[in-house]
Amino acid sequence: MADIVMIDIVMFLMLVLLIATAISIFIFDDLLYIVIIFGAYSMIMSLIWQQLNSPDLAITEAAIGIGLTVLMVTVVTKVGRRPQ
DSSP: OHHHHHHHHHHHHHHHHHHHHHHHTTTOOOHHHHHHHHHHHHHHHHHHHHHTTOHHHHHHHHHHHHHHHHHHHHHHHHHOSSOO
16 A cells, blocks of 8 residues: 555656656756756656556657757757857
């Protein structure tokens, strides 16, 4: 019984963090901060998929999230951190 309550609490905290990262993207103006937050969003989403017993989606989310984050960091370093 205590294990089920703990899993529900952890899942609730991850969902709250997921919503917080999604909202915080609109707060920052620095593109590098936004890319880092996107990476955190992808990691949290991957953990949520794992908690929902869907490891194939968790691995896919983690791989695509890492790839896109690296690509976006590369673009931000070429373009600049502040939008014109």
